[in-house]
Amino acid sequence: MSETVVNHEPKTGLYVGVWVGLLCIAGLEVFLTYRGLSTRALLASLLTLAVIESAIGLLYFMHLKFERRVMMWSILISIIFVLLMMNQIWPDAYRMTKIGLR
Amino acid sequence: MSESVAMAEGLGARSEPSPFGIPSRKLTMWLFIASDAITFGAVLFGYSYLRVGTPDWPRPFQFSPSIVNAMVMTAVLLTSSLTMLCAVSAAKAGQKASSLKWLGATVLLGIVFAVMHLREWFHMFSEGWSLSRNPLGGPVAFGATFFSITGLHLLHVISGVIALVIVGLGFQVGKLDEYHVETTGLYWHFVDLVWMFVFPLLYLMNAAK
Numbered sequence: 646m647s648e649t650v651v652n653h654e655p656k657t658g659l660y661v662g663v664w665v666g667l668l669c670i671a672g673l674e675v676f677l678t679y680r681g682l683s684t685r686a687l688l689a690s691l692l693t694l695a696v697i698e699s700a701i702g703l704l705y706f707m708h709l710k711f712e713r714r715v716m717m718w719s720i721l722i723s724i725i726f727v728l729l730m731m732n733q734i735w736p737d738a739y740r741m742t743k744i745g746l747r
Numbered sequence: 748m749s750e751s752v753a754m755a756e757g758l759g760a761r762s763e764p765s766p767f768g769i770p771s772r773k774l775t776m777w778l779f780i781a782s783d784a785i786t787f788g789a790v791l792f793g794y795s796y797l798r799v800g801t802p803d804w805p806r807p808f809q810f811s812p813s814i815v816n817a818m819v820m821t822a823v824l825l826t827s828s829l830t831m832l833c834a835v836s837a838a839k840a841g842q843k844a845s846s847l848k849w850l851g852a853t854v855l856l857g858i859v860f861a862v863m864h865l866r867e868w869f870h871m872f873s874e875g876w877s878l879s880r881n882p883l884g885g886p887v888a889f890g891a892t893f894f895s896i897t898g899l900h901l902l903h904v905i906s907g908v909i910a911l912v913i914v915g916l917g918f919q920v921g922k923l924d925e926y927h928v929e930t931t932g933l934y935w936h937f938v939d940l941v942w943m944f945v946f947p948l949l950y951l952m953n954a955a956k
Contacts, residue, residue, distance in 0.1 A: 671946070695947050698943040706828050712767070716769060720777055720781055724788075727788065728788045734796050738797075740800075741799075
């Protein structure tokens with residue numbers, strides 16, 4: 646079988662640097678949690694950091710950065726599209742708050 | 748196999764280069780990861796829907812032991828991703844013994860994560876939490892969403908540990924190669940990636956003030 650494989654293996658030092666960076670972001674999330682932010686501001690901060698963390702994980706740990714661009718975008722666009730479409734639930738969630746459902 | 752022979756035998760696709768530049772098994776794993784990411788996305792959106800729509804949502808997690816425990820679990824899982832990367836690098840470099848050692852470390856860290864998670868669960872059970880009970884007297888949806896989502900993630904961790912053991916044994920006896928190790932590693936990193944959303948959304952957003 647002849648499957649053309651693109652192979653770029655990064656150095657271990659890069660992995661260790663990414664690992665330290667991810668640990669620091671997780672620490673920052675905990676720090677922000679106890680800074681007394683409003684629920685909305687905390688959620689926005691934590692979600693932003695989680696997206697940054699997952700992007701770093703995808704690019705470096707899962708090697709998407711070193712794959713062909715067509716491979717990276719084929720996977721990412723489909724996931725992002727579906728997740729964005731799920732955002733249509735929010736008006737109904739806020740409606741539940743207004744009518745006082747328990 | 749020359750191209751003409753391949754075409755004559757109807758095996759043209761086997762001689763064509765992959766449009767994505769990766770082996771088919773790796774592409775299959777990526778497709779599984781995409782579908783699983785959407786599954787986790789759906790359950791996290793479901794949790795968020797209930798969280799937003801329930802005014803007196805409980806915040807039961809004290810800094811110690813709950814948040815500290817979750818922080819250690821996060822560090823353990825992130826470290827297991829690093830050891831998994833070392834296992835894949837060693838496997839690709841042809842260093843089988845080193846790769847197996849790193850795979851063993853990854854399995855061990857996965858088990859540590861699972862044990863810590865179960866210990867936390869049993870602590871919560873002892874406080875009266877369950878899928879349908881809230882000992883604080885508020886809405887019961889907290890227990891249902893927390894145990895469902897962390898349970899689904901824990902199931903992935905346990906499945907990953909089993910997969911790593913099977914792939915490690917197959918790699919040791921030569922039945923499986925370095926690409927099997929790499930593909931299993933992709934799954935393991937995905938489990939880590941999901942935790943990056945579970946930790947802030949389920950633990951930090953529910954930390955007691």
